[in-house]
Amino acid sequence: MAEKGTPHFIFQRVTALVMIPLTIWFVASLIAHAGDSRTELMEWIAHWHVAVPLSILLLAGFFHMRLGIEVIIDDYIHKPDTRGMLHFLNTLFALILGAIAVWSVVAITLIV
Numbered sequence: 835m836a837e838k839g840t841p842h843f844i845f846q847r848v849t850a851l852v853m854i855p856l857t858i859w860f861v862a863s864l865i866a867h868a869g870d871s872r873t874e875l876m877e878w879i880a881h882w883h884v885a886v887p888l889s890i891l892l893l894a895g896f897f898h899m900r901l902g903i904e905v906i907i908d909d910y911i912h913k914p915d916t917r918g919m920l921h922f923l924n925t926l927f928a929l930i931l932g933a934i935a936v937w938s939v940v941a942i943t944l945i946v
Contacts, residue, residue, distance in 0.1 A: 842901060849898035856891040880946035885939050892935040900928035 863884075867875060878884055903924045911917040 846901045849894045852894045853891060853898060856887055859887065860891060876942050876946050879939065880943045885943045889936050889939050893932055896928045896932035900924055
């Protein structure tokens, strides 16, 4: 486990740094569009200059989540079999949620 510590640390910090400006942009954009209807929000998301950073934010967020939960699993689960199964489920869960989230953004851009 100790051999993967440095890349894990770096990935966690990089995803956090990527998410900081994207989260600020997303929150500010939501505040600016606070009174918009659902249709207006979907039209806003359908623009490539919104869909691309939103997809990057979602992917970075789910990857960051997976990395954080991986640390929790490593720290608190001591049985190797259980730890391996939980790592697999953690990765699977993050992949499924990330795929659904990005597919939702793509679907909105294709529908509108």
